[in-house]
Amino acid sequence: MASSDAIDAIVDQLDSLTAGTSDRPTAAASPPNSREQNATTATQANGAGAATEVADAPKKKKKKRKGGKGKTLPSGFEENFAEAPLTVEEYNKDKELYDTRKTVAERIETAVQKYKAKRKLDPLRHQLLEAYYHLGGIKTGAKMFGGLDQKFIKENDTEEIARFKATDYVPESMKNVGVERVEELDDDYEDPEYTVDFDYVVRAFVTHKIPFDFGMKTPEQIEKAVNTIKNFLNYILYHDVCPEFTDNIKQAVKTCDKANEELPICAVLSDKLPGDFNKACSTLFGGYWSYMTPREWAKVDGEGDFKKPEPGFSKDKALEIHRALIEELPHITYNPNKPPKEIYKEYASLEVISIWLPEPGSPLKLGKIVCKSWTPEESLPIASKWSDPESLTLYCEKTITQYAYPEMHFGCTLHELDNGLIYFDEISGIMCSNFLEIRDEKELEVDSDDLDFD
Template sequence: MPSSDPIDTIVDQIDSLTVRASDANSANTPPSPHHPTTSSPDPKEQDSTPATQANSHGAATEAGDAPKKKKKRRKGGKGKTLPSGFEENFVEAPLTAEEYNKDKELYSAKKTVAERIETAVQKYKAKRKLDPLRHQLLEAYYHLGGIKTGAKMFGGLDQKFIKENDTEEIARFKATDYVPESMKNIGIQRVEELDDDYEDPEYTVDFDYVVRAFVTHKIPFDFGMKSPEQIEKAVNTIKNFLNYILYHNVCPEYTDNIKQAVKTCDKANEELPICAALSDKFPGDFNKACSTLFGGYWSYMTPREWEKVDGELDFKKPEPGLSKEKASEIYHALVCELPHITFDISKTPREVYREYASLEVVSVWLPKPGSPLKLGRIVCKSWTPEEALPITSKWSEPNNLTLYCEKTVAQYAYPKMHFGCTVHELDYGLVYFDEISGVMCSNFLEIRDDKELEVDSDDFDFD
């Protein structure tokens, strides 16, 4: 059955023409002077000539027939060579005059922001080859920004609608990405004194606000992306869409805001891998040792003796945490590095205060290269996340908190970084931390949609 690929058909036609030209040249080419023609064979010899003869590859062919040339097949499937639009050096092709005029029509200032964004989303997805992960990321990003995805209610088209509307309007109506009716007036300025139906706008246009929430919260926590490669792919998917919006001049009145959102993506690419690395290393062995010895989170994670199987210990997998002996060894080796802290080694320290803390890094101190000291210092202050209720803490400004951990861990911390943890204060002044809830970049923002808030409210419904 012939291939349905038009490119394969063209290749076959070229091959066919090549074979015909080759046969014609062979028929018209005179014998080579270096290879004189063989004299006519003796009639007796003609009788002994076999009906078939072997070619150079050992395959039998009909006597007198030249071996047929094999047709070349194009490697790869259909569309394999087409760019996805996400290549590292990908740039949009220059707009032709026709495309430029079309963009001016599609994204005219006479149209609302909602109409223009809706059109841009539909056209963008049509011009990009989205793998499943990029598709999932974009769907989540659009949803966070208020764009609905899925079949529209009452989305069927009758013949009357098709006759009365052009192709663009029909495609727009059938699209699965659309701005809901509740947001159709977003970005429209209304004057209260001149509008009897005026209401304070429920939504505003802020590209950077949505991008911040998506790249600093959704990507690391909801999607759980931690490796630099995963983070770069996710962040650059959103950045690619923003650059498309800029290139086609979809919302010229928000150009500065969109450019700031692009910078937010660049910042996330720098900070998120560092935060991911630190979250795996926190709180460090010194704090794990303190927690194990003095009743913290890691005291419940001490390795237990495995049951014996046929007289032998069954080591199935290493358990997390430190043994009491190992914790004591680490604690006594490093506690002497703490400045301005004295204690009676014969007495067991007692916890006097505990608090879940939301912290922002103020500064980081590391021992100089070659120093025998092993502990670094992270100076923090209490931090209330944006869009959250105020947090009161014992270490609110100006009472900064100094935490200690190995320099190999502290080196990942940087000013403005945030993290959540449980802080424990001992009776002789040492403060250690454990039970890390997350490490967040400097411009962290979490916003949640109505459905997520409804789930939370159900958790506290005791009726």
């Protein structure tokens, strides 16, 4: 049997080990290899059993590194997207790339290439930007010697590779755009064919190309299209590509904001005008809608009572609408036994001067749209009978009139009747207040051989 002194010695040794464990310093303050030292002490004191207990302690799991696969990178067009702050290195690089001693054409060409390398473009945004660049004079084409060798790929990042592969460029005819030249000091001086005007090009693109060439009508479509152009303009401002045109670019951004407000309204009106009252007048008095009266279709291949839907009103429906609403116009004489006749017709381009709506709760259903003749910018003057701002008042349902606003434009056919009524039909387009249509050289090219006047 072991002596009491030996037992006491073992108990004292165990107590000292327990105290050492509870008083052990944290990992941040532990001396190097402290865990190994503690494990060695336990082994010496308790043999293999204590060492096994330490070894079996739960180990801290290592965090796995996340790979790049499956990661969704931002496109640069997110609603709350903002350019990251420039580092000193990026700032200095921009100063070098967009040095004002370089021509505007050279700086814009570089900016376009870098912008496209930094944005993730879906097919629609790509198509929109290509059309916008083309309207502004930037061409697209395959580069000669455009191949990339492995050395180039290894020595450059993805942005530089994308820039090298870019196919957008400023043609030679526009290389000197924005360059100041003094006629007295330049023997080869010619009046510049092109000028730098960001707002002019943006106006034409968002007010004409987007609604008419691309056919954007829904608010979502319009916002995506307009904000694609606005995103590029903000990139130009952020990287200070053309500091001498900052005010002009800021105005172009405002033009985008205005288009986002007005284009959806124009789209709504393009579906609603000319309204039931004018359609009824047109149906009854020989206008455009008189050729659109519904007809019953014969049964086809035993399809029962299938009828193809057609726009327009029947004569009876048109007469019902006309009689109900013409009473709201006491200055117009109407004799159902003697239908009015058309005395004048004009294909008109109009600008809205003001609108009038009945008071809330009024039984009246018609509103007024006061217009004047309008000649679009960059177009030849249009002669019209109604050039006086107060000489033309059109009538339309108040539910439609409420969408019209001053300075809005629209094209239509005007019909004047001998009883004093003027109605309109055949809407050719509803246009923003700052509407601008410009055509590039390719669109304006006309082959004289195609014109035969003999």
